Amino acid sequence: MKAWLIERRNDEAHIGMSDVPSPRMGPGDLLVRVRAIGVNRADLARRTGHYERLPASTDLPIPGLEMAGEVVALGQGVRGFHVGDRVMGLPAQAYAEQVVLQAAHALPVPAGLQWIEAAALPMAFLTAHNAMVTEGKVRRGDHVLVQGAATGVGMAAMQIARLQGAASIAGSASGGKLPKLAEYGLDHGFDYRTGDGVAQVLRASGGHGADVIIDMVGASAAASTLAAAAERARWIQVGRMGGGQATIDLDTMARKRLALIGVTFRTRSSDEIAALVSAARADLEEALASRRISLPVAKVFAFDEADEAQAFMRSGSYLGKIVLEGAKG
Numbered sequence: 001m002k003a004w005l006i007e008r009r010n011d012e013a014h015i016g017m018s019d020v021p022s023p024r025m026g027p028g029d030l031l032v033r034v035r036a037i038g039v040n041r042a043d044l045a046r047r048t049g050h051y052e053r054l055p056a057s058t059d060l061p062i063p064g065l066e067m068a069g070e071v072v073a074l075g076q077g078v079r080g081f082h083v084g085d086r087v088m089g090l091p092a093q094a095y096a097e098q099v100v101l102q103a104a105h106a107l108p109v110p111a112g113l114q115w116i117e118a119a120a121l122p123m124a125f126l127t128a129h130n131a132m133v134t135e136g137k138v139r140r141g142d143h144v145l146v147q148g149a150a151t152g153v154g155m156a157a158m159q160i161a162r163l164q165g166a167a168s169i170a171g172s173a174s175g176g177k178l179p180k181l182a183e184y185g186l187d188h189g190f191d192y193r194t195g196d197g198v199a200q201v202l203r204a205s206g207g208h209g210a211d212v213i214i215d216m217v218g219a220s221a222a223a224s225t226l227a228a229a230a231e232r233a234r235w236i237q238v239g240r241m242g243g244g245q246a247t248i249d250l251d252t253m254a255r256k257r258l259a260l261i262g263v264t265f266r267t268r269s270s271d272e273i274a275a276l277v278s279a280a281r282a283d284l285e286e287a288l289a290s291r292r293i294s295l296p297v298a299k300v301f302a303f304d305e306a307d308e309a310q311a312f313m314r315s316g317s318y319l320g321k322i323v324l325e326g327a328k329g
């Protein structure tokens, strides 16, 4: 099959297309013909060696973490899926014609969704559901702050907060993107380049502060995140686009009795991912199928344009997910 591989040339990381053996399937696995692939920041990090290797079905350095496609074979003991089913999920090694995805990690693609739309969903919505609901414990009437509202995870998180009955949703993005983000649940947007948004959060919550903070930014926003947090807030650290080293006033943290919780797929066990997928399916399947929640697709690239797709992601000048079509043939 065709797959992209991470290669080192002249001491620099590149990706190049190769012919490689198909992945090996084990008990409980689905073999999936990939129809579309979501591009993620982790794909860029993996290329430069900053993303630890996930358990995978081949030893090849194939990038990619997210796809949608159809089941072509079932591993021993698989229940609930059939050959021909449309599925989406987070396999390792998604930049390929075929992937192995554990059945317990697979989500059905809702009828009526195109492959491109489906491949944009799993990473953002699974991450956001875990952060907002499981770790953030968002409740009806909560005030929410999303640092990085224009990210895929941010847009998914705001829609989940809406579904769960949040009272107000504040969030940071560059100014030009703020009006569009209202469609994805943002009530009180602020431009992080010209202000830190603390006043916005306090105004939106009647001085109470944010009960749940979903943070894709990290260091550059840490001081304002802490200042905007309500007493007993849950601050879920998801991404570090504004840097990974911050100084936090621990006295303020203690005074607010704040919970700071980090999340990542890199260290989760297979059982933990299965539980996360199952919780998200229970809460989100109907809303995804009826398109009450969705993500915009910023740009679609052909399978042989993966390098261009990653360069476009590095530019940062887009809103929504970047998706690769599956290999033709």
Ligand SMILES: NC(=O)c1ccc[n+]([C@@H]2O[C@H](COP(=O)([O-])OP(=O)(O)OC[C@H]3O[C@@H](n4cnc5c(N)ncnc54)[C@H](OP(=O)(O)O)[C@@H]3O)[C@@H](O)[C@H]2O)c1
Pocket (backbone or CB within 6 Å): 040, 041, 042, 123, 124, 127, 147, 148, 149, 150, 151, 152, 153, 154, 172, 173, 174, 177, 192, 216, 217, 220, 237, 238, 239, 240, 241, 242, 263, 264, 265, 316, 317, 318, 319, 320, 321
């Ligand atoms: N922990 C996990 O399990 C997990 C899972 C998925 C993703 N992540 C991480 O979460 C982050 C978001 O991923 P994604 O794929 O959703 O991102 P994405 O869709 O690629 O988002 C990119 C957008 O982030 C915005 N941004 C960049 N710097 C910012 C800043 N300092 N403040 C506010 N917004 C900023 C930019 O829009 P503007 O024009 O608004 O700047 C940019 O267009 C990444 O760091 C990713 O690695 C973590």
